[in-house]
Amino acid sequence: MKKQNCSQLLCFALFVLFVFSSCKNSDEPQEPSIMHGSAALQTKLAVAAAPLRPIGLIAGSSFNLDNSSGMTITVDMGSNAWYRITFETQQAEKIPKGEDLLAYSRGILAKYSEELMFLPDEIAEDASALHEADTNLRMVTFQRRFLGVPVHGAFVQFFYNIQDDGSYRLIQILNNSYGPVKLGSDNAPELTNAEALAIAGLDNYKVSQRKEFIQPSTTTEGHYDFSLATEFEFVPADVAVTTYNPLSYTVMIDRATHAIHRAFPNRLDIKQSVSAESYIKSYILADQSYSPLPYVSLLDGANKLETDALGQADVNGTQVTVTLKGSKSAAGILDLAVSNNAFATFAATLSADGKSNLTLKNTDPSVLNTYMAIERVRTLVAKYLSETELPLLKTGILAVVNGNDPANFCNAYYDPNLKNLYLSKAGAITFKDGTSQKCESTGLISDAIYHEWGHAMDDQLGPTNIIKGNGPGGKDRAYGEGIGDTLSALTTRTSTIGEGLFVGDKRPLRNAQNTARYNAGSINTDEHVQGLIFSGSFWDLYTNFTALYGVEKGADLATNYFLKHLQINESYLTAYDALVLVDSGNGALGTKGPNYCNITRAFQAHNLSGTATVADDCIDADTSLKVRVDLDSGDGKLSLLASAGGATKIIACPGAVKVCAASGMGYIEMTVTNPDGKLTASKVNRFYTAQGTFDVKANPVYSFFSLDAKGVKVGMKTLNFKAKASTLGN
Amino acid sequence: MRLIFITTLIVAGLSAGCEKYQSGFKLSRSGDVSAATAGQPSHVANVPVTSASAVEIQLLSSKLVGSESKYKSVAKFGGVASAKSILSALSSGVSFKVDTLPTGAKPDVLTIEIYDGDQLKFIAKQANTKLSKAGSVVINDCAILQVPWDGAASDGSCHWTIEEAK
């Protein structure tokens, strides 16, 4: 190892100080001030780092040792003890494979006791001292003690490299043991807990733990002093306090002088971000993914915490108890397999790096999945409706998982009287013909949970909602079923609902992508089947919107319209009119809003648009459609690029037209090109390249049409090309 | 040694985040190649084209004024691309010289790409362009388009504007 001018630690500290002082910006957020404790505690809390050791370098050869040529030794100037001894790996003594490294290390300690400046028996006997740091590195760490009392932060460490043949070589000794201990006052009386709390100035705190130490400190001359001190853990006296985030503190207090040696708040620098696994649709599709675990209670030792909307909490430890109910939670889970009156709870180990992913296997998967599914659909709906509009968002809902009523196996339901969701445990259902089917726990089928939550939501929306004293869901039961299926489809962005209800059966229970038509003369009396007429209409609307605006914006608009129309409508037979009204800005845009054609076309296909019908020439505006001249070849000949939200293809025809046939004069097709990030790049738009040249001198007006995957015109835009008055250069 | 290395990296990272340091040089606006060369940071390996027969390409764009130390340009013509060239200052834009493109040939599309490091920042395409030895080509501001295009708005050309019909 090369000689260094300053110790590594010192170099690091200086650089960091320099950097921070040179670019500290007063606008940066400041560390939150700590509100508790005496001035002495505050001062020590402000010191984040341990004091530095004064280190000097001494050439190994000056020690006149055997095989010393390969050694580099630095000395702790505070004690004159050897601080770090490094050995050239290949010159160090070869230690046979299988050697007891603890015993070997103790042997070295005895051999160099004088240089390391403490006696071999001044170490704690600890079998865990051996650490397999890496595949080829072993470390032995002995904690330093004096008269049986641990010297705080004092240890000696041995580093062994494992050679290819399994033998070891000692490569480094780090002696962080502070040299000979001499206690200034070895009979200072022990502190009482009350004294310690008074010194720290912590009101409403209590001592949870205490431990005696010998505390080294550095004198102004750079030597070490030692004194008896006690380390206290202070925790809030009232553990139920949750209105603020109570900190616990670790404080080392000198027994003789009552000075605070060191203090720090017991809080990780980083928040814990807790995510949990759940099925987007169903266990049978194995479509599980992680998302934040919001608003659950976490018990961290005596500390009661709650995760926030992002699943974050200031957790001290890594062992926590999760309860699937928090004060802000929109869901509370009762696992009937465990208890019918206590919220579901499970133990979890959080990751020390602050990012924890809890798997479905952390507990009964149907229990965690139900919580997460409720949160997923609630989070979606909360983007569009306020808590005033939909109190369910705030009050939450109780979900009973592993329901054990044999009459309701293979079922999930919303109980409007108890206002809870019921998810059956795994069981079987027997049909009228005597055949039976086995079912999984419905808590594993997220689609079912979204659907049932949709019923609870439906009850609270609309002019005759349950909050106004009206009966539950009763206005139109088929509409209610269609609403539940549509909400599920919008949540998962898939049309299928309920895969996996029957064990091993991946077929969906229902599908919103359908051709069900309303026929007044032939109404299916099963409300679930009848509900397909509405869900089918709305899924077509969703498809039209995503084809025009792209998936993100289209799904956003469809979900918004779905929830808005539920606030003004009570029957699926009038849903179309309500949607047209919503689209028109409640009439602000006239009788027809910007999406009139696409809404009408969707509902018309299911015979739900009443007397309104649209023909092929009803085409909504595509506001997302834009073009850019890629090359102006002169004389009005332009190569164009286009951009739009979701069109599968764009076609263009000269003039302000509604018909644009491939056989027509001047017809140009524009096909999707992948944004290369250089010429085109967007998170929301697609790009298209023209397969022909536009002649804007001959045709100063072009109509552009956005087509969906079936070639239906879902949007259009007419553009005027105007010659500039003055033409520079080319 | 390992710790030292990590330390250095952290310090370098923090320093970069500060952005207090500004390069001290200012370029003259004379448009003379040697002045621009003097202004180049030492790590720029490219040397200006000095061949007497080189074609000068002028980019008359206020958005490129003062960008000589930042951007480099590539010209493409007749299926040939020039090396990345450094820019010289003009009173109302920048210019650069290329001597590897076919001259005297039939007119073609001249494509200019302006890079910040490896990142393409602007593109200009000019149709029906002819290059001649020791000649110069002028590209106007209206032809110099920022890239990548995000599709948020329509963009016309030097001769045509695009308007949405009411």
Ligand SMILES: [Zn+2]
């Ligand atoms: Zn239902």
